[in-house]
Amino acid sequence: MKILVPVKRVIDYNVKVRVKSDQSGVDLANVKMSMNPFDEIAVEEAVRLKEAGTAEEIVAVSIGPEKAQDQLRQALAMGADRAILIKTEETVEPLAVAKLLKKVVEEESPELVILGKQAIDDDSNQTGQMLAALLGWAQGTFASKVNLADGKIDVTREIDGGLQTVSLKLPAIVTTDLRLNEPRYASLPNIMKAKKKPLDVKEIGDYGVDVAPRLETLKVTEPPKREAGVKVESVAELVDKLKNEAGVL
Amino acid sequence: MTQTGMDTDVFQAFVVQLERFVRERLVPAEKETEKLNRVPDAILAEMRDMGLFGLTMPEEYGGAGMNVSQYVETIRILSWASGAFRALISINIGMACSALVKNGTDEQRKYWLPKLADGAIAAFALTEPDSGSDAAALKTSARRDGGDYVLNGSKRYITNAPFADMIIVMARTEAAALPKNAHISAFLVPADTPGVSIGKPEEKLGQNGSQIADVILEDARVPAAALLGGEEGTGFKAAMQSLDAGRICIAAAATGYAARILDCGLRYAAERKAFGQPIAQFQLIQAMLADSKAELYAAECMIRDAALNADKGRQVSLEASCAKMYASEMCGRIADRVVQIHGGAGYLKEYEAERFFRDARIFRIYEGTTQIQQLVIAKNMLRRMAG
Numbered sequence: 001m002k003i004l005v006p007v008k009r010v011i012d013y014n015v016k017v018r019v020k021s022d023q024s025g026v027d028l029a030n031v032k033m034s035m036n037p038f039d040e041i042a043v044e045e046a047v048r049l050k051e052a053g054t055a056e057e058i059v060a061v062s063i064g065p066e067k068a069q070d071q072l073r074q075a076l077a078m079g080a081d082r083a084i085l086i087k088t089e090e091t092v093e094p095l096a097v098a099k100l101l102k103k104v105v106e107e108e109s110p111e112l113v114i115l116g117k118q119a120i121d122d123d124s125n126q127t128g129q130m131l132a133a134l135l136g137w138a139q140g141t142f143a144s145k146v147n148l149a150d151g152k153i154d155v156t157r158e159i160d161g162g163l164q165t166v167s168l169k170l171p172a173i174v175t176t177d178l179r180l181n182e183p184r185y186a187s188l189p190n191i192m193k194a195k196k197k198p199l200d201v202k203e204i205g206d207y208g209v210d211v212a213p214r215l216e217t218l219k220v221t222e223p224p225k226r227e228a229g230v231k232v233e234s235v236a237e238l239v240d241k242l243k244n245e246a247g248v249l
Numbered sequence: 250m251t252q253t254g255m256d257t258d259v260f261q262a263f264v265v266q267l268e269r270f271v272r273e274r275l276v277p278a279e280k281e282t283e284k285l286n287r288v289p290d291a292i293l294a295e296m297r298d299m300g301l302f303g304l305t306m307p308e309e310y311g312g313a314g315m316n317v318s319q320y321v322e323t324i325r326i327l328s329w330a331s332g333a334f335r336a337l338i339s340i341n342i343g344m345a346c347s348a349l350v351k352n353g354t355d356e357q358r359k360y361w362l363p364k365l366a367d368g369a370i371a372a373f374a375l376t377e378p379d380s381g382s383d384a385a386a387l388k389t390s391a392r393r394d395g396g397d398y399v400l401n402g403s404k405r406y407i408t409n410a411p412f413a414d415m416i417i418v419m420a421r422t423e424a425a426a427l428p429k430n431a432h433i434s435a436f437l438v439p440a441d442t443p444g445v446s447i448g449k450p451e452e453k454l455g456q457n458g459s460q461i462a463d464v465i466l467e468d469a470r471v472p473a474a475a476l477l478g479g480e481e482g483t484g485f486k487a488a489m490q491s492l493d494a495g496r497i498c499i500a501a502a503a504t505g506y507a508a509r510i511l512d513c514g515l516r517y518a519a520e521r522k523a524f525g526q527p528i529a530q531f532q533l534i535q536a537m538l539a540d541s542k543a544e545l546y547a548a549e550c551m552i553r554d555a556a557l558n559a560d561k562g563r564q565v566s567l568e569a570s571c572a573k574m575y576a577s578e579m580c581g582r583i584a585d586r587v588v589q590i591h592g593g594a595g596y597l598k599e600y601e602a603e604r605f606f607r608d609a610r611i612f613r614i615y616e617g618t619t620q621i622q623q624l625v626i627a628k629n630m631l632r633r634m635a636g
Contacts, residue, residue: 034265073262185266185274188300188313195259 002057003046004110006101007039007075009068010121023219026121035071037183038116040078041176044183045146046114047079054148055112057081061104063097065089069199076194077186083199086207096211098130103207105135110171112153117142117175128175138168142177252560254316263313267326270299275330282333282458283604286450287412296334296368301327303366305342307350310362317494318556321501325552328505332608333458335502336408337370343498345371345417347491348435352478357437361415372413372440374404374464375488382621384419384430384485389466391420391434397470400436400444404464410447411460413440418466419488422481435477435484444469455607493569496616497555500569500576503612504548507580510605511541514587517594517602528590537586545583548576567629574622577612584609 011017012032020027035043049055060075060083062068072083086100105113118125132139140146140155144163147154156165158177168174186194204211232238242249254260278292288296296302304320306312315323320342327335345365349358365371380386389402400420410416416438423432438445448463473479477487515538518529528534555568584606588595595602613619 070258070262073258074266077262077266185270185295185299186262187266187298188263188304189311190300191259191262191266192255192308192313194262195256 001049001055001112002059002108002110003049003055004101004105004108004113005039005042005046005058005060005075005080006097006113006115006127007043007060007062007071008036008116008119008121009033009062009064009071010036010119013037013120019220019222023221025217025220033067033070035074036116036119036121038118038120038176038178039071040074040116040183041178041180042114042116042174043075043078043080044181045143045174045176046112047184048181049112049148050079059084059108059110061086061101063088063092063100063204069201072199073191073194074186076197076199077191078184079190080197082197085199085201086204087201088204088211090211091213092204092211093213093215094124094126095130095214096209097127098134099209100204100207100211101127101131102134103209105131112148112170112172112174113137114174114176117177128173132173135171135173137171137173139173139175140166140168141175143174144177144179146174146180251562252316254319254560255313260315260319264322264326267299267323270295271327271329275327275334279331279458282331286457287460288333288337288458292334293337293368296337300366301338302341302368302370304338305346306362306366310358311366312346312362317497317559318553321494321497321552321556324498325501325505325549328502329509331458332456332502332506332611336456336459337412339498340371340373340409340417341365341369343495344373344488344491345415347494348417348477348487349437351490352435352483352487353437354474354479356474357477361437365415369414370409370412372407372409372416372464373488374407374410374416375419376405376407378403378405382617384433385426387419387421387433389418389420391418391422391436391476393422393473394470396473398436398473398476400438400466400469400471402466404466406451406461407464408459408461410462410464411450413447416440416445416464417477418464419484420466427482430485431482433485434481435487436471437475437477438469438471442469442471454610455604456611492617493565494559496569496573496622497552497559497565499612499616500548500552500555500572503573503576503580503609504545504552506605506609506612507541507545507548507576507583510580510583510587510602510609511538511545513601513605514538514541514583514590517587518590521591534590537590541583541586544579548572548579551575567626567633570617570622570625570629573616574619574626578619580609580612 012034015032018027046058050058058080060072060080062072063086076083115128142157143155144158145156151170153168153172154165156163282288303312304315304323308314349361391398391400418436418438419433421432422434426432444467446465450460450462518534519527521528551572555565555572559565588602588606591602594600
């Protein structure tokens with residue numbers, strides 16, 4: 001079985017995000033970038049399936065700038081066999097990403113696509129679902145456990161107040177939640193080996209997909225600073241404040 | 250000859266992973282390491298998986314082939330966590346690797362380097378109850394007996410001895426003291442050789458988790474193939490070859506640890522309130538923080554410069570000693586100030602500052618005391634002046 005794992009280069013989760021002064025977006029100059037943590041979980045799950053003998057080949061793919069090769073190399077060091085970078089310096093929205101991934105799926109014919117449920121930069125949580133719709137494949141989103149056997153995959157999903165297990169026919173799309181696994185560190189010997197693994201660099205033009213943005217960002221602002229609370233003397237005062245100051249009653 | 254080391258992009262990718270590994274795995278394991286007085290097996294296994302034991306071994310033997318700058322940087326990053334973790338790899342990537350690569354026979358390289366790169370732990374046994382830096386007085390003997398050597402003597406304060414798979418034993422092959430210590434030979438002794446026993450680990454002031462102990466040799470018989478380089482009298486020279494890099498390494502360890510200690514002091518100062526405001530707002534606290542930062546920065550610059558020059562193939566005895574002396578003294582000063590910033594809390598075991606203070610003390614002693622570094626620096630100054 002071949003597994004395709006899309007990974008995204010995002011701002012590192014430890015970085016305190018700053019908004020550009022013109023409110024056009026967040027400042028990415030000299031900011032540490034990393035693989036989207038949910039995608040790391042996806043790579044780890046694919047590698048575990050390969051180690052268990054269930055999968056034979058793992059292909060990592062990224063759509064992003066030249067430097068996204070760093071994240072693909074990390075995927076290779078974690079255990080992916082080869083990688084594809086579809087190079088673009090532009091922002092690509094989830095639908096365009098899903099369309100590009102559909103083309104890659106058609107070329108590579110994987111039986112399983114595992115990807116993060118969302119990227120921690122725009123938190124869209126759309127790509128996996130859109131890709132499933134475009135391909136007409138089954139989808140198991142927010143996976144906290146997967147079990148692959150007999151041509152189907154059971155995906156345990158985290159839902160409000162509990163767990164739900166769905167059984168999907170292959171080929172299928174799985175999006176990962178935080179508790180699916182704990183990704184490994186790429187070791188020094190494996191980082192060295194990863195350099196020798198194949199990494200194809202493609203252009204968006206190679207796929208004939210319209211990636212023009214459909215959304216317009218009007219402005220990006222910092223969340224409001226949290227202000228200190230106040231103590232009230234009585235219930236009556238609380239109700240009064242909620243009515244007349246907060247305007248929520 | 251310039252040492253190029255690993256590809257820069259591969260090294261940078263490793264640094265990213267290592268920084269995470271240190272903060273997410275090693276730092277949380279510090280308390281258990283301190284309590285057990287050894288690195289927990291699971292963590293040791295992870296360190297092996299990460300490839301930390303083979304940083305400097307050539308790629309053809311399963312190592313990473315780092316140059317001095319790269320492995321010094323690796324040690325600096327690793328030393329954000331307790332010195333117990335670094336101590337485990339220190340002989341492998343330093344003395345053992347250098348001696349085997351520069352002086353070993355082909356057979357010795359092929360046998361030992363892949364094992365060491367994989368995580369077999371090495372120890373280096375030079376010091377004895379009656380001799381340390383004064384190698385002429387070394388008593389442990391190696392007597393030739395047919396195709397073997399028979400080793401007798403005792404070694405003291407041997408780092409990693411209780412965990413070691415291989416011990417590099419320095420022993421006399423000549424009764425008389427020869428010029429340039431040519432009476433000393435080095436032997437690659439598997440730790441399970443009959444006649445080799447390890448004493449009780451010493452109780453130390455700090456750096457718990459790293460262990461030192463005596464190594465006792467009683468008619469320990471090794472084949473002649475265990476003689477480093479297959480030639481008697483080259484042991485001392487082999488040991489001295491990694492001295493400069495070893496000193497830069499300890500400087501890097503002290504610098505990495507000092508950064509951690511200062512970070513702890515800074516956070517405490519920002520959180521702890523007195524007279525209605527964080528103590529970091531008081532100028533006398535700020536002076537301690539500022540002095541510490543400037544000294545830390547100076548040490549960082551020194552280790553990088555010394556390593557860079559070593560990689561260019563230059564003689565760096567003076568620079569290595571300057572870096573080792575300065576960084577170890579600096580680490581001690583920062584540990585002291587951070588206890589001071591903590592006030593009474595800094596004296597309590599509950600706070601990390603107390604452990605940092607104890608751990609930092611050894612940096613000024615091992616790999617040549619501050620006083621030995623002063624002698625080396627002055628000697629090199631006079632030699633350079635004389636041309």
